[in-house]
Amino acid sequence: MAIEDPASWLTDVPEIVRCIYRHVEYINTASARRSLDSLILCLANQRPREVASTLLQMWPSSDSAALAMWETMFSQKQTMENVLRETLGVLQEQKLRGLPGFIPEDNCIPHLALLAHPDVGEDDLEALRHLQRLLKHPNRVTYSVVLSALLPASETPVTARKLPVLLPGIIQGLHVARADTKMKALLLIGNVMDHVKRKQASSIALQVAGDILPLFNDECSQLQELSICLYNKVMQAVLWYHKRQLKKVVQRGLLPLFFHLSDQTQSVAKASLEALVTAADFLKQGKLKHLAQTEQTWKIAEYLLVQDKGKVEKYLQQSLPYLQHTQVALREAAVRFIGLAAQHCKDQSEMKIHEICSILRPLQNDEEESVVSLATQTIFILTRPREQLTSSWCRRALCCCLS
Secondary structure, eight states: OTTTSHHHHOOOHHHHHHHHHHHGGGOOSHHHHHHHHHHHHHHHHHOHHHHHHHHHHHOOTTOHHHHHHHHHHTTSHHHHHHHHHHHHHHHHHHHHTTOSOSSOTTOHHHHHHHHHOGGGTTHHHHHHHHHHHHTTSOOHHHHHHHHHHHHHHTTSHHHHTTGGGGHHHHHHHTTTSOHHHHHHHHHHHHHHHHHSOHHHHHHHHHHHHHHHGGGGGOSOHHHHHHHHHHHHHHHHHOOGGGHHHHHHHHHHHHHHHHHGGGOSSHHHHHHHHHHHHHHHHHTTOHHHHHHHHTTOHHHHHHHHHHHOGGGHHHHHHHHGGGGGOSSHHHHHHHHHHHHHHHTTOSOOOHHHHHHHHHHHGGGGGOSSHHHHHHHHHHHHHHTSOGGGOOHHHHHHHHHHHHO
């Protein structure tokens, strides 16, 4: 009723805001929470100044209830812009009237309001310092609120160029955030790289490259695609004198990118292919680049295993998590790769082959018949008596049954 007739119902805004504040953390059912969020957005759209003023007056430093209300208001760009504009107005009014506590020490909202409006003068430097401190050890909600406000601001070159100082905290927060918040962080980092000078973009690339890799295997396909695309941008942004520092990270990314060539989400597979071409170019591996450009998937696997025998054991270890992947295609790819890698191990002892087969045996109970078949055939080939097989025969057999 309040949403349908706000003029009649939403009269005492401060009292309504305080009531929501007292109860927001106790409303957990999805339908009730959607209704409450709609009410908060309605209030923010109808009376943004009163909502902002009330929350600023009563918000302690780390209050999750108030943070949840700000986060809801920030879920819609236009609402967020209006609320932050009114927040800034309230703060400037307090300052003119000489009221104490112009910007509360641990309250990120006033600092976000300052940054969201680049015409405020030198105050944004103080805002950056406070946000930098808050981002060193942020809780999830604070991190999400900050990113919700900064992401639209980062699309403006003037604001984006101020944000590199905040990136260490934003990158650190990637390890604890929800998938949707991680996506905001990656988009923000990409925006900043687009708007700063090439030398600074190269430095940012070094900061973020290693933290992007784990996101390739996130459950959210949108986050996977976004992380791979940013990784591609990172490799292209690095200047020649930084390339040596990034080389090991790029090498670590080769196998995950190879596996995601088989990803069932076509946009992820496409992004992986493009990033693999860039990685091959970065590492000056012309043959790998050609194999990627011509999409010769299993020749890529052979190339990786032959190119550096010393990395075969690392590749084996790196491939193990893909045996448990939710996608059938990636489990199949992992079985295929491990079967081929077994033939390139320096250690060809019976014990080593037994160890590799023991890794594959649980896949013989997989719910997908194709995975069971691949695992069974691979184990059969690998456990053939050594004297009956030549290495080349075994590889041909593996390539035949696993292709």
